[in-house]
Amino acid sequence: MITDHNKDKNKCNHCIDSANVKNELLIVTKDHLYTTEALDKEEQRLYKKYMKLRKRRALAAGYKVIATIDEDVLRVDMIDNVLKQEIPNSIFSVITDQYYSSCFMIQTGLVQLKKHCSQCAGKVGLYFDSGIGDFNYKCKCGEMWNYLDKTIWKDYNLDSRRILTILIMFLTGCKPIEIKKLLISSSREYRPLEKLIKKVISEYFVRNLPKFRGVVEIDESAFRSKSKTRAKNKVDKWVFGLYERERKIVYMEIVKNRRESTLIPIIQKICEPGTTIISDQWGSYNKLPDYGFPHYTVDHSRFFVNPHSREIHTQDIEISWGWAKYEIRRQNRIMHNLQEYLHLFCWKRQFKEYQDKVTETTALIKGFCEIFKDYQMREKKIEN
Ligand SMILES: [Zn+2]
Ligand SMILES: [Zn+2]
Structure with a gap:
């Protein structure tokens, strides 16, 4: 796979592959986002219609309307579902879906699951939050918190889908402007996370060289x-x-x-x-x-x-x-911050030995998940 792109960029397989895969990634992700948006709107429209009809029927039958239809779902501990959830092979399908993104983050160890309540040390359950599309922990004592709170991701005010999109887009070499467009967000929202990614990977690279x-x-x-x-x-x-x-x-x-x-x-x-x-x-x-x-x-x-x-x-x-x-x-x-970028490049350089870009990207994602797992273990040790 190593070709010298200095001599002729258009003949360098790696460069051509990179550009193709990246463009495809952007197009497919955009398509997914548009579809998701359209579906969300449609869902909202149908939900309103459904509630209207329900109310009419309830009134006609003379019984009381309950406030939401999701209460049963909210009462189910999702922990086993999340751990067993089959995640789509295509990374596009993952980063355009809040539920898959949350499952992916838990299964890969990007987010460490909590088992006990910080208030009463009782056992906590993981519950689906239909409002934001990810999870909350709930304890019998009444304590409840979003599953990203009290983790390394808490300060960034981003949901699972956005965190994962930034991680993958940044590490596969997307330009800041491309990431910004895709997330329809400002630099102020994603720059701090980009900074963490660079710091964590650069430190890991130096420590493990x-x-x-x-x-x-x-x-x-x-x-x-x-x-x-x-x-x-x-x-x-x-x-x-x-x-x-x-x-x-x-x-x-x-x-x-x-x-x-x-x-x-x-x-x-x-x-x-x-x-x-x-x-x-x-x-x-x-x-x-x-x-x-x-x-x-x-x-x-x-x-x-x-x-x-x-x-x-x-x-x-x-x-x-x-x-x-x-x-x-x-x-x-x-x-x-050239030195940090150099470390990041040297770390990414090892994945270029793979025969094709898809395998390279898969290995890269696996690599950074391991690094973030390691980082959280270290943070934990410092805390205790
Ligand atoms: Zn090249
Ligand atoms: Zn508790």
Whole structure:
């Protein structure tokens, strides 16, 4: 699947696939939303009509009308239904439906189920809230709260469907404006959640990054912001990158300069001693063997691959630069919080090894669900 999109974007399978899947996602989701909206209106219309007829019939028969028809549903503990609910395979069907979104969040551990009341420690039940389409906890003592209250999602004032839409859209690389349009909401509503997503994934990536070993390609690259206020061609930030071939993992870090005293400590921090390093002929790397790192170079002014051995090249890290710049600029033109975006990209980079975009997206979703589960366990430990 790895093709070099720097050379010809239109021939890069990954780029074409990404664009196609993303466009399809947007179109299908929009369609779903329109259908849902229309159905909601129709439901409201029929409900009014139904209530009118009911009232007439009740009056005619001379008996009293009860206020709602949903009371029976409200009295059923939904916990087993939610856990056993079969969720549609298509992620579009999930993020356009409040009920499926809530079930998805519970089943994947994005929301941890509570079993006991915070007031009386009695057993609580999960009840369907027909008004907002998700769940409330209720306790015999009278305590009742929305199932997102007292969770990490509580501060964002978003329902399950919106939380899930932002998570998936943001991580599959949608632009802020696309997410805004889809949710018919303002930046003020979803930016705080986007911030949490970046923070949680970036911290997880750094904490769980294994030491690089075997053969590692290194390179530096300049990241320029596309902001109009900055002078053209001004180098904004130098980023140092390392790519481990065996596990195909990448790490990128902003550096203040490209001197030996800056770059060597990063190599020592990221790589196991004795790791074989491949780079271009940048002078800062000359002393690598003195630090215990076997070192091979490619003369980029003459070749892309060392003519003596085809293994000696830095193409994997160079392709990663192309990807990183393309993806980060889509969501972050002014390169604000670049380091966090770099971590996010490095984390997402591992899923690009899958053969097709659908498998990649599924793995990505599974990945972030695990991370958020882990994050909530840690938060809990800190609380206790
Ligand atoms: Zn590409
Ligand atoms: Zn209680």
